[in-house]
Amino acid sequence: MIAPEAKRRLTEVVGARGYLDRPEDLKLYEYDGSVDKAKPELVLFPRSTEDVVAIVKITHEFRIPIVGRGAGTGLSGGAIPRSGGVTIGFARMNRILEIDLKNERAVLQPGVVNLDITLAVQAQKYFYAPDPSSQRACTIGGNVAENAGGPHTLAYGVTTNHVLGLEVVLPDGTVFETGGKETDVPGYDLTGLLVGSEGTMGLVTKVIVRLMRAPELVKTALAIYDTVDDCADTVALITARGITPVAVEMLDGVMLRMVEEATHAGYPMDASAVLLIELEGLKEGVDEQLELIRQACMDCRCREFRVARSAEERDLLWKGRKNAFGAVGRVSPFYYVQDGVVPRTQIAPTLRRIQQVSEKYGLIISNIFHAGDGNMHPIILFDARKENELQRAQLAGEEILQFCVDSGGSITGEHGVGMEKMELMGHQFPEDTLNAIKAFKNLFDPDCRLNPGKVLPTGKGCLEVRQLPLTAATAI
Amino acid sequence: MEQIRPRSPEELAARLGEASAAGQRIRLEGNGSKARAGGAISEADVRISTACLDQVLIFEPKDLTMSVGAGLPFARFTELLDQHGMMVPLDPPFAAQATVGGVVAANTSGPRRRLYGTARDLVIGMKFATLEGKIVQSGGMVVKNVAGLDMAKLLIGSLGTLAAIATVNFKLIPKPQGSRTFVFEYNTASEAVAMRDRILQSALQPSAVDLCNPAAATVLGLAKWTLAIGVSGNAAVLDRYQRELGGEAIEGGFWRAVEEFGPGFLNANPEGCIVRCAVTLDQVGAAMEKLPGAVVARSANGVCYSHCQSTDQAAAAMTMGRPVMEYGPSSRTAALKMWPNKDSGFPIMQKVKRMFDPKHLLNRGRLYGDI
Numbered sequence A: 001m002i003a004p005e006a007k008r009r010l011t012e013v014v015g016a017r018g019y020l021d022r023p024e025d026l027k028l029y030e031y032d033g034s035v036d037k038a039k040p041e042l043v044l045f046p047r048s049t050e051d052v053v054a055i056v057k058i059t060h061e062f063r064i065p066i067v068g069r070g071a072g073t074g075l076s077g078g079a080i081p082r083s084g085g086v087t088i089g090f091a092r093m094n095r096i097l098e099i100d101l102k103n104e105r106a107v108l109q110p111g112v113v114n115l116d117i118t119l120a121v122q123a124q125k126y127f128y129a130p131d132p133s134s135q136r137a138c139t140i141g142g143n144v145a146e147n148a149g150g151p152h153t154l155a156y157g158v159t160t161n162h163v164l165g166l167e168v169v170l171p172d173g174t175v176f177e178t179g180g181k182e183t184d185v186p187g188y189d190l191t192g193l194l195v196g197s198e199g200t201m202g203l204v205t206k207v208i209v210r211l212m213r214a215p216e217l218v219k220t221a222l223a224i225y226d227t228v229d230d231c232a233d234t235v236a237l238i239t240a241r242g243i244t245p246v247a248v249e250m251l252d253g254v255m256l257r258m259v260e261e262a263t264h265a266g267y268p269m270d271a272s273a274v275l276l277i278e279l280e281g282l283k284e285g286v287d288e289q290l291e292l293i294r295q296a297c298m299d300c301r302c303r304e305f306r307v308a309r310s311a312e313e314r315d316l317l318w319k320g321r322k323n324a325f326g327a328v329g330r331v332s333p334f335y336y337v338q339d340g341v342v343p344r345t346q347i348a349p350t351l352r353r354i355q356q357v358s359e360k361y362g363l364i365i366s367n368i369f370h371a372g373d374g375n376m377h378p379i380i381l382f383d384a385r386k387e388n389e390l391q392r393a394q395l396a397g398e399e400i401l402q403f404c405v406d407s408g409g410s411i412t413g414e415h416g417v418g419m420e421k422m423e424l425m426g427h428q429f430p431e432d433t434l435n436a437i438k439a440f441k442n443l444f445d446p447d448c449r450l451n452p453g454k455v456l457p458t459g460k461g462c463l464e465v466r467q468l469p470l471t472a473a474t475a476i
Numbered sequence B: 001m002e003q004i005r006p007r008s009p010e011e012l013a014a015r016l017g018e019a020s021a022a023g024q025r026i027r028l029e030g031n032g033s034k035a036r037a038g039g040a041i042s043e044a045d046v047r048i049s050t051a052c053l054d055q056v057l058i059f060e061p062k063d064l065t066m067s068v069g070a071g072l073p074f075a076r077f078t079e080l081l082d083q084h085g086m087m088v089p090l091d092p093p094f095a096a097q098a099t100v101g102g103v104v105a106a107n108t109s110g111p112r113r114r115l116y117g118t119a120r121d122l123v124i125g126m127k128f129a130t131l132e133g134k135i136v137q138s139g140g141m142v143v144k145n146v147a148g149l150d151m152a153k154l155l156i157g158s159l160g161t162l163a164a165i166a167t168v169n170f171k172l173i174p175k176p177q178g179s180r181t182f183v184f185e186y187n188t189a190s191e192a193v194a195m196r197d198r199i200l201q202s203a204l205q206p207s208a209v210d211l212c213n214p215a216a217a218t219v220l221g222l223a224k225w226t227l228a229i230g231v232s233g234n235a236a237v238l239d240r241y242q243r244e245l246g247g248e249a250i251e252g253g254f255w256r257a258v259e260e261f262g263p264g265f266l267n268a269n270p271e272g273c274i275v276r277c278a279v280t281l282d283q284v285g286a287a288m289e290k291l292p293g294a295v296v297a298r299s300a301n302g303v304c305y306s307h308c309q310s311t312d313q314a315a316a317a318m319t320m321g322r323p324v325m326e327y328g329p330s331s332r333t334a335a336l337k338m339w340p341n342k343d344s345g346f347p348i349m350q351k352v353k354r355m356f357d358p359k360h361l362l363n364r365g366r367l368y369g370d371i
């Protein structure tokens, strides 16, 4: 419970229009894109770093838990306030503070929507490279917290490779800056440590990112397969041959049909799998790479290899990819997105295993994922209104992630551990590593008030959660 | 002084734990090639070297990943990759003597960082041994991974002041079909910078864009302000560069001379130092005009290296951008200021240091004597 005195002072910081506290409003802030739920007691919308500092200092004084929130598109429960308390929404800190093209940088408030960065500079032929499929909604603050990736991170790297500086507010209200517009700033790379810390070590109030010059030519191809194995083998072959497309996305048959019905992107309804491949760069290089890719696809018995002939055709192909979750939503009221990573040679066996898991649990699992990085996204369809289906979906997801770890991979490539995969951290990392992570958490957040109950397994974290989370299966 | 060369990460951790428990000051090194980097290590009771952790642990050419022991000589590492048509294009100085762990711990890099980035972009996983005698893992063997904290980022560039890097995992880059080097000479820095800007603002994607002032150019056998451009790709791409950039291609061996510029200078100048100034791209020209001595810059990254004859000269260099004395004179004194203008993150860095090394035993004097 937030003490009345604390609440009065907190709401004073943001003003009458800067907070939400009615139960029906708070309900909108109890979930993110994952399947868990827990309600905040108060949601505050600061407009400046000063506001954030003032809020954090009051919560420090009254020992109230705090959780940062961007757009709430996270897929691991990162923004869910499982201990209640205050949610700090960054929706009003959404200004692009500076576009500095001659230095290839942009300075952003954390609530800036990912796609808006590229939109602001594309007329000048620049872009911001990390492009999560949720880029129309997700914020740079959330991207920094999760170290978000996207289709094009295969060639350009993930968020951490494009963030050069941060302004951070610690849970006691201390503000500091790390990095800057320059590279190679002396001292420890705190920027690198904080990117991907899942909003558990500091609140990010400013982000400096790299902008890149847009390529002169982009070519997008769709390779169509009659078997999933052939499709997966192509990814391994492209990697082994050292061909460097900028994106290699895979959709399996189940996914294809859902996407095609929803978006009419021109995907074949009868195929078992497709690869969406993009090449970028100088014209002379792209043309040759396209041939090498075509060859690799053909060597793996690709049924058809189509190259988009126009920007419209290309956009349509990508529309299918980027709206995939919407397409799933049309078919199934509930779905559970997983995010394992395997070495690229292991994609085919992993997909076979996913199929077995699907049969074992009697749940449909579709796959749409960043194949070029080996970043699997099995989407498990379930119906939370049916008894035990959520639990079955979660068990199925866990089994898949365990397989990923056992194949030399990871339990998460871009969505984060959050509260969803905490218990699997012990499967991924030895005890001493978990302890080291905990030591860092303690160093930055000694009271364990910032986004408590995330990342580390229960009992290994700095604090046991006070309140068990609700889930999508609990009464809505 | 006692010298220890552990043969496994476990042994490394155990030795560190013992030394720490005994309150011994530890000098941590790979092959000791960068003795003058980041502040000389003042005094120590025990020397622990990773030189015997020199194995290739996992090599998955089809996955383009490799895991190696920190003590693997960097030269052997690059040679092996080269044989398989791959690379980790860090292009560090001291490449012939350095170990992989040392390159990563010092975060040294070279010309091609414009296109390929630095250790923070190419390292996908790491194991390090702490003073508590534990082995901690960050990342893994896959190219995309956000499980756990990215602690490797902290170790990169920490100059052995936090923990000992035991193994490093890299993502590998396929070697381009061909590469070429173009050199352009100008009478003024601003002309050279104007050419750089034309290139950066075009669709061209050079891998290296270095700028040398006349003093540095002279050492490299040239004379004026020199802009050196490295490009790579297939034959058609290389021809395109040739057409658009104009000028004649020169021998690629030029880059070895650029990479070893610093080591050569330090060798010849026992009392010399190298100041590294981080600046924004638009400050490169002005900074280079003012920086003393021979100056070599990664001009498309905003990193200028000023090769100074004396600490006085270095003090003048350290007024530009965000500077640090990357290499100091052989006879360094404790009073020498190597890291001016710390930012507001410095107290956090100190906290991190205290967490790893509460008794301040590890590489005392390193990280510019300030941590």
Ligand SMILES: Cc1cc2nc3c(=O)[nH]c(=O)nc-3n(C[C@H](O)[C@H](O)[C@H](O)COP(=O)(O)OP(=O)(O)OC[C@H]3O[C@@H](n4cnc5c(N)ncnc54)[C@H](O)[C@@H]3O)c2cc1C
Pocket: A032, A033, A067, A068, A069, A070, A071, A072, A073, A074, A075, A077, A078, A079, A080, A090, A110, A131, A132, A133, A134, A137, A138, A139, A140, A141, A142, A143, A144, A145, A146, A147, A148, A149, A150, A151, A198, A199, A200, A202, A203, A204, A205, A325, A326, A414, A415, A451
């Ligand atoms: C349809 C769909 C597709 C997606 N595709 C991708 C994809 O391709 N790649 C990918 O990486 N992810 C993807 N995601 C997941 C999600 O969009 C990303 O994790 C994104 O980075 C979350 O941003 P957000 O603003 O929604 O953050 P939220 O969900 O609001 O928060 C995520 C985490 O960030 C923390 N946080 C937010 N703002 C701050 C701040 N200012 N300071 C500190 N912590 C903060 C929160 O506390 C929380 O822990 C997808 C999600 C959906 C729904």
